[in-house]
Amino acid sequence: MSAGTKDYYAVLGVERTASEAEIKKAFRRKARECHPDVCNDHDAEERFKSVNEAYDVLSDHSKREMYDRFGTVDPRMAGGAQDIGDIFGGGFGMDDLFSVFFGGMAGGASRRARTQGRDMAVQITITLEEAAEGVAREIAVNRLVPCEECGASGSSDGSGTSECPDCGGAGQRRTQQRTFLGVMQTVSPCERCSATGHVIESPCVECSGQGRVPDRDHVTVEVPAGVDDGNQIRMRGMGEAGFRGAAAGDLIVTVRVAPHEFLHREGSDLHARMPLTVTEAALGTEMEVPGIDGDVAVAVPAGTQFGDQLRVRGAGMPRLRGSGRGDLIVHAAVEIPRKLTKEQREILGQLAATFGEEPRATPLDRLKEWLTG
Ligand SMILES: [Zn+2]
Ligand SMILES: [Zn+2]
Structure with missing residues (x-):
């Protein structure tokens, strides 16, 4: 834009x-x-x-x-602008939008769909921390609201409605067509009265007799603790206002949870990588791992291998349904030093000797052996 x-x-x-x-x-x-x-x-x-x-x-x-x-x-x-969702370019086509704004009559829609306000979709993005705690997020929504001018009646003077002369109050019209299959009868919604069966005597100028007008306002979405990426929250009656005071649609909020820097989520469990030095892994230690709500103490047993998983019960995400929390699963990542001082090399050499390790033959050694052997 x-x-x-x-x-x-x-x-x-x-x-x-x-x-x-x-x-x-x-x-x-x-x-x-x-x-x-x-x-x-x-x-x-x-x-x-x-x-x-x-x-x-x-x-x-x-x-x-x-x-x-x-x-x-x-x-x-x-x-909040990034949270509104591009309702004009996203899931809502312009046709949908115009028909909600102006009560346009796309053919084939049921009578109920015409008078009832449509559902609206918005998307919000929250952090993993917010997903763990729950959060109230205010979003701006462009939608149709009941017209204050006419009290959502659509009538300018309160004279109300009268039976539609085109359809006689039925809201639909039957037409007969002669086709090669015989006489076909089709039923279509009455355009004159928007299939309501009534026409307004003197339509409200503000809303053109729709009983609703476009507006932009703020809505607070209560996101429960434990919500997962892609979960939807349906806010009843918070969507588009209905035609001339009919029931409003719902506001459907899709929650996206942004990826976390250190923590990876799987269901209600969280996974974290824990770098360990060779000596920490071999000797065992006590470590602090950054959890979702503060540091978590993890006991690393002596002899921990690369890829070993250490489970901290109850340190994961809260469960959306049911009670309790998932676990934090810590993946041991033993890091072999890339550079050693002379002293460190000597110490490791001595260590190797205690394991009874002989220096391994290099490919060049093996080649010499083969040539001379
Ligand atoms: Zn009005
Ligand atoms: Zn009609």
């Missing part, structure tokens, strides 16, 4: 001194203008993205302040 190169105020068509309310109003007006059903321009989608990008910055106090000062918003400092 070309953040920083655009004049966000110009994109929304507001003054630099515009109030929050003015910015919100301008965003809604512009978002409606870019609707592809209304706007046939080839760049409608691009403009819609720009409008959302501009609103994302200007509706957030700290981002707007940064933008005003520096003319750009550093994505690393735009709190």
